[in-house]
Amino acid sequence: MLEEPHRKWYLCCQQWHGKLNRSLHQISTIEEESCVNIRSVSANYQDGIEGLRRDKNRLVGQLDDARTQNRMLQTRVDSSTFDPCKLRGRLHGLLEYFTHGEDPPEDLDWDTIISITAMDQRKALVPKYPSAKERAE
Numbered sequence: 670m671l672e673e674p675h676r677k678w679y680l681c682c683q684q685w686h687g688k689l690n691r692s693l694h695q696i697s698t699i700e701e702e703s704c705v706n707i708r709s710v711s712a713n714y715q716d717g718i719e720g721l722r723r724d725k726n727r728l729v730g731q732l733d734d735a736r737t738q739n740r741m742l743q744t745r746v747d748s749s750t751f752d753p754c755k756l757r758g759r760l761h762g763l764l765e766y767f768t769h770g771e772d773p774p775e776d777l778d779w780d781t782i783i784s785i786t787a788m789d790q791r792k793a794l795v796p797k798y799p800s801a802k803e804r805a806e
Contacts, residue, residue, distance in 0.1 A: 766773045 763773055
């Protein structure tokens with residue numbers, strides 16, 4: 670009498686044990702495949718990440734070079750700007766000669782053309798600088 674339920678219980682346990690083993694095997698297979706896939710994707714992304722890091726370092730270097738060049742050019746512009754106040758005395762002296770109808774002395778060694786253009790004609794053409802022969806005539 671107890672043998673029949675015991676046998677059914679045993680077969681039921683065997684069936685569930687088989688299903689459990691198959692499920693565990695599927696889980697381990699899927700887990701192994703997932704690990705392989707994750708490693709593959711990770712390696713692929715790692716290559717991309719390394720490439721992006723190299724690009725970033727290259728671009729940072731280019732940016733630093735551009736900033737350095739910009740600073741150098743800005744320094745050059747700042748140091749070479751024309752300061753009319755420095756020449757004011759000389760220009761005033763030259764204008765004094767011209768107001769009296771005299772030519773400046775030859776020992777000045779400086780050819781000067783003074784061109785005055787009204788502000789409303791900012792883009793007016795600048796007259797051609799006369800050559801030495803034209804000035805001598």
